[in-house]
Amino acid sequence: MLANSITWVTSFTSSQIIPLLATATESDSTAIMAGVLISLIVIYLASIIGAEICARLNMPPVLGQLLGGLVVGISAFHLLVFPEGGGDSSNSLIINFLIATTGLSLDGAVTTFQINSEVISVLAEIGVVILLFEIGLESDLKELLKVGPYSAIVALVGVAAPFFGGTFGLIYLFGVPTIPAIFAGAALTATSIGITAKVLAELQYLNRKEGQIIIGAAVLDDVLGIIILAVVASLAKTGEVELTNVLYLIVSAVAFLVGAVLLGRLFNPYFVKIVDELRTRGQLLIPALIFAFVLSYIATAIHxxxxxxxxxxxxxxxxxxxxxxxxxxxxxxxxxLVPIFFVVVSAKTNIGVLNPFVPENREGLIIAAFLILVAIVGKVISGFTVFDREETNRLAIGVGMIPRGEVGLVFAGIGSTTGVLSGSLDAAIIVMVILTTFLAPPLLSFVFQKPAQVSVETKKG
Incomplete structure (x- = not known):
């Protein structure tokens, strides 16, 4: 996703992996494998324990996975830390454990930490790809097309309202310069489709009208987020917007989505025929994954x-x-694979920026309070733009658009690495991302389940 793509550029590039692997000793190579295995053990334990606790409290299990990531990540036990989250080999308990148990050298520890972090991040990326593939299988294309106009309106309002509210509010209320204010406003726009989709699936509301509107709007949000990212990144580098780049992204996004669906319908009979002819294990799953990965690659290749x-x-x-x-x-x-994504996203988040006793955090927290208000209200009002004759839970649609997740962190990452964002504004964006991400699952659970409970009680009466 956007988060890891930008982080990869700003912290650790593929050109650095090859020389690191070349200089790694045999014992260091063994430690790399051991580190990945221990990291996965930590991730799965954090995931299952957190999800189980939340499930028993009638809360979305995905919230437990996010909380589990906080506990094992940079915010608490430092078991699972990443360079982009402010960690290094010296404060990673897993790396220190490897040094003590495998004879890993101190020089090798740095290499092991960097490669291990990237391997786990890639697994998290694959996890969210599988999650969206699963969500696609659960969705109904005809229903998505039916609610398409509603989704488009929700997406546009859900992007415009927080962007303009955040940008102008920062400029006129807090005296923030224009370009940093635009960056912060942009961070308020995109919805984390992975988190919302997972909660909807857990609540079994994915195929309800509200769920389909949310998913459709979140997909469009993602496309709009990429375009906005291109604009603000251009502003950060040159102070100007490259219109050709923006137009390219718009055209390629429309062409990809429409072309993939139309060509896919022509491909379906051949897919079924191929699957029926195969006689080996995985005759259905493997061709399906190949198809999913091909489309994922094409989407990545066209930015x-x-x-x-x-x-x-x-x-x-x-x-x-x-x-x-x-x-x-x-x-x-x-x-x-999916639990890896949620635990890793949370593990990379440092909630230390929420500590009001640290003087440099206080200005950021004040700005964060404003950004959180705009982030929530801007998305909630988008749900009330759905006007139809049927009874629709508009509040649930708005709440479903709230979580920013890793997407918001991308904008903060670009802004901080380019020097556009001040420390306080960067911290404010991180606080906004943290709270919208963690508030969304329980809020979604509440706004979806409450009407159902009232309905059941009415029928009993």
Missing amino acids: LEAILGAFTAGLVLAETQKCRALKNQVVPIADI
């Missing part, structure tokens, strides 16, 4: 996001007669 390709692949294959069997086979894969 969109891999998750858009995966979601589109799921939508296309959901229309085949193999859909039910495929969903059953994808679920175990998702159970393995």
Whole structure:
């Protein structure tokens, strides 16, 4: 996703991995594998314990995975730390454990830490790709198209309201310069589709009208987020907006989404025929994953996001007669990889910026309070733009658009590395991301379940 793509550029590039691997000793190579395995053990323990606690408290399990990530990450126990989260080999308990148990050298510890962090980050990326593929399989293309106009309005209002509210509020209320204010306003725009989709699936509201509107709007939000990212990144570098780049992203996004769906419908009969001819294990799952990864690659190659390709692949294959069997086979894969994404996203978040006793945090917290208000209100009002004759839970649609997740951190990451954002404004954006991410799951659970409970009580009466 955007977060890891930018982080990769700003902290650790692929050109650095090759020389690191070349200089790694045999014992260091063993430590790398050991580090990945221990990291996965920590991730799965944090995921299952957190999810189980939340499930028993009638809260979304994904919230437990996010909380588990906080506990094992840079904010608490330092078991799972990453360079982009402010960690290094010296404060990683996993690396220190490897030094003590595998004979890892201090020089090798740096290499092991960097490679281990990137491997886990890549697994998290694959996890969210699988999640969106699964969500695509669960979605109904016809229903998405039916609510398409509603989704488009929700997405546009959900981007415009927080962007303009945040930008002008920072300029006129806090005296923030124009470009930093635009950066902060941009960080308020995009919705974390991974978090929202997971909660909707857990609540079994994914195929309800509200769920389809939220998913459609979140997908469009993601596309708009990429375009806005291109604009603010251009502003940060040159002070000007490269219109050709923006137009390219708009055209390529529309062409990809429409073309993939249309060509996918033509491809479906051949897919079923190929699957029926295969006689080896994985005859359904492997071709489906190949198709999902091909579309994910194409989306990435044209500077969109891999998750858009995966979601589109799921939508296309959901229309085949193999859909039910495929969903059953994808679920175990998702159970393995998706928790990595949620735990890692949370582990990279340092909630130390919420500490009001640290003097440099106080200005950021004041600005953060304003950004949080705009972030929530700006998305909630987007839900009330849905006007139809049917009874629709508009509040739930707005709440579903609230979580910013890793997407908001991307804008903060670009702004801080380019020097556009001040320390207090950078901290304010991080606080906004943290709170909107963690507030969304319980709020979604509340606004969706409450009407159902009232309905049941009415019928009993």
